[in-house]
Every structure is written in C-alpha cells, then in structure tokens.
Amino acid sequence: MHEMSVAQQIARAVLRAAKREEAVKVARINIEIGQLTFLNPEQVIFWLAELFKGTEAEAAEISHKIVPARVRCGKCGYEGPLQVKEDPLFHQALPVFACPKCEKGSLDILEGRDCIVRDIEIETSPDGDCSCH
Amino acid sequence: MHKIVDLKDEESLLAHNRELAEKIHEQLAERGICSIDVMGAIGSGKTTILEKLVERLKNQYRIAVLAGDLTTTIDADRIGAHGVQTFQINTGKECHLDAHLISHAIEDIPADTNLLFIENVGNLVCPADFPLGTDKRVVVVSVTEGPYMVKKHPYIFGQAHVAVINKKDLADSMEVSIEDLTNDIHGINPETRVVVMTARDGEGIEELIGALEL
Ligand SMILES: Nc1nc2c(ncn2[C@@H]2O[C@H](COP(=O)(O)OP(=O)(O)OP(=O)(O)O)[C@@H](O)[C@H]2O)c(=O)[nH]1
Ligand SMILES: [Mg+2]
Ligand SMILES: [Zn+2]
Ligand SMILES: [Zn+2]
DSSP states (O other): OOHHHHHHHHHHHHHHHHHHTTOSEEEEEEEEEETTSOOOHHHHHHHHHHHHTTSTTTTOEEEEEEEOOEEEETTTOOEEEOEEEEETTTTEEEEEOSOTTTOOSOEEEEESSOEEEEEEEEEOSOGGGOOOO | OEEEEEOTTSOOHHHHHHHHHHHHHHHHHHTTOEEEEEEESTTSSHHHHHHHHHHHHTTTSOEEEEEEESSOOHHHHHHHTTSSEEEEEEOTTOSSOOHHHHHHHHHHSOTTOOEEEEEOOSBSSGGGTSOOOOSEEEEEEEGGGOTTHHHHOHHHHHTOSEEEEEOGGGHHHHTOOHHHHHHHHHHHOTTSEEEEOBGGGTBTHHHHHHHTTO
C-alpha cells in the first residue's frame, strides 16, 4: 500500500550514493523486501523505474529479494523463522504469532519488516574505459 | 570502472517509523500516560467503542483521545461530546496514522493526562506496518465484514493485544460465526485476548476494560 513512499526513499538513497561516488551510471540495484511488509515488489520496482527516469539510474537493472521473517521469543529465547501453518480450507499459509518452542505469544520481530536497498553497482567512468566486462 | 556500493545502513522508511514509535513509547511512559491504539476495519465500531470507553472511564482517568481521519472531524466530535479532550489528526490522503504524526500530536495533549486513546484510520492493512508506540494495540472487526476478515489480515491480528469482535447483535443475520472468528484469531496468536461486543448497546465493555487492564 505504501510502495510509492518507500520507492521515493529508496530512490533518494540511490541517487545520493551515486552522486557521492561520482557515478556516471547506476547499472544495478538490489533491493530487499521483508516478508512481513505489505509491499508488492512489482509495484515498488515500477515506482523506482518511474522515479529514475532522466537520472543516472535510468537504465539500472532492479532486482529484489524477499527477506523472510525472523523472530525472537521474549519468554524462552527462541530465535528463528516465524511459524506458518497451512489453512486447510483455503490452502493459504497463515503466519502464527506464537513461539514455535514454548507457544507463548511474546515475539519480537527481528527481520522481515523493512524494505531497503542492499547495494548498487555503479560505473564511475564512461563505458569505454571499463575493463571489467 | 564498476563498483559495488553497500547501502544496507541507509535509513529505511519503516525502520524510521519504528524508531520514532519507540521514542513516543518512552516519552509517554515518562509522562505517566497509558496509551492504547485502536485499529480496525472501516465502520467496524472503533468510534462507538471509544465513546463507551470514555463515558465509563472518564471519572477514573484524565483521558485524551487522538482521532485519526482522512479529512473530517466527525469522530473527534462524537467522542468529544462525552466531555473528554479530543484532538483531530487529519491524515489527508494517507490511509493510516504514523509515528511522526503522533509525535507532534502528543505535544498538544494536556500535561495531566494519564490515559490516551488513539483511533487509527479504518484500515486492516497498513497500521500493521506503522506502529505508533502505544502500550497496547486493539484491533476491531465486526461481523458485518464477513467471516474471513481475520484470515485475510493475519498480521494485524497477530500483533494485537486485544481483538474485539463487534456487532454481535448482527451475527445471526449475517450468518457469521463468532466462534469461528475467535478460533481464527487464536490460531494466529493464542495470547491475543478476544472480546465479543455489541458496542452500540454497551455490551462487552466491562470485558474490554478488563482485557485492557484498566
Ligand atoms: N448493529 C450494531 N451497529 C453498531 C455496533 N457498533 C457500532 N455500530 C454502528 O456501526 C456504524 C459505524 O460505527 P463507528 O463507531 O462509526 O465505526 P468506526 O469503526 O469508527 O468507523 P470509521 O471510523 O468510519 O472507520 C455506526 O452506524 C454504529 O452505530 C453494534 O454493536 N451493533
Ligand atoms: Mg471512527
Ligand atoms: Zn518461546
Ligand atoms: Zn496506509
């Protein structure tokens, strides 16, 4: 639901870094989207492509990775993935916000709630000089 | 020359909201204010529940209510009519409240407040992404939204301390099973307290106050 605001922040970070590093071109952008966010990856990428038009990131290849949820139990110290159970009626995976070990419901979410740029690949001199292909 | 630039530690919008929410939580605790975020589907009865709560609790606590709404002051006016301090937060086009809006709104609430309710914008999706830093989170669903609301929105129910199933009076005519809804909630989080209400008639209000430990 907030793909555009998230994309705006990512675009700002990418363009700021490109400028700082004196990039002539951003070739690749790797983003990470948490499993627990309500962000549709296709839509985030769509907005990024829109926002990059006319910038040094215009031709960047944007790829994404889904970051699974990781939780920690406040009661027994369990650390690991969030439990999911199959809904028998609708064949849908339902998350379970209870600890898989002690079954208490005091979980802290450690990972899976963000959308970030992991890294970008830039070109710092015009294509011709590039010896790394 | 090609170069990889690591941007992992750049600020993330959602992480930024969570950090602000933590600050709000500390500030409210320092000021001795107990805080409750009331989230839920559009029209599920959030304002009705808040009206009943403040009516019942206003002699015990010094209450302030922040009412989030896209553009109108209708909900704030309805709650304000019960004689408690009410503050409108208009979100404009945004479909949820965020910690930044709340951080400013709490500057305005009276210094002697000791109980704060926040009515979030009617929405079961994004308030889950944008915690506000309250002590407790309540999510309201009513039988008129049909039997699948919980399964369709597991995250918001999974992170709520209390889930209200409202409009019990209409359950039969809607052919919605309150028992099934309750089981769905407990399937997602066995520790979420479920309170069944007919808020319009004040039914279930004592159970809700108990579940909120007020
Ligand atoms: N039958 C019945 N109607 C109810 C009950 N509780 C609330 N309502 C009605 O439901 C409608 C919506 O109630 P509100 O309290 O305004 O709901 P809300 O969640 O605050 O709505 P928004 O803020 O607009 O999302 C009103 O007409 C209420 O009178 C109930 O227990 N039973
Ligand atoms: Mg309302
Ligand atoms: Zn545990
Ligand atoms: Zn929203």
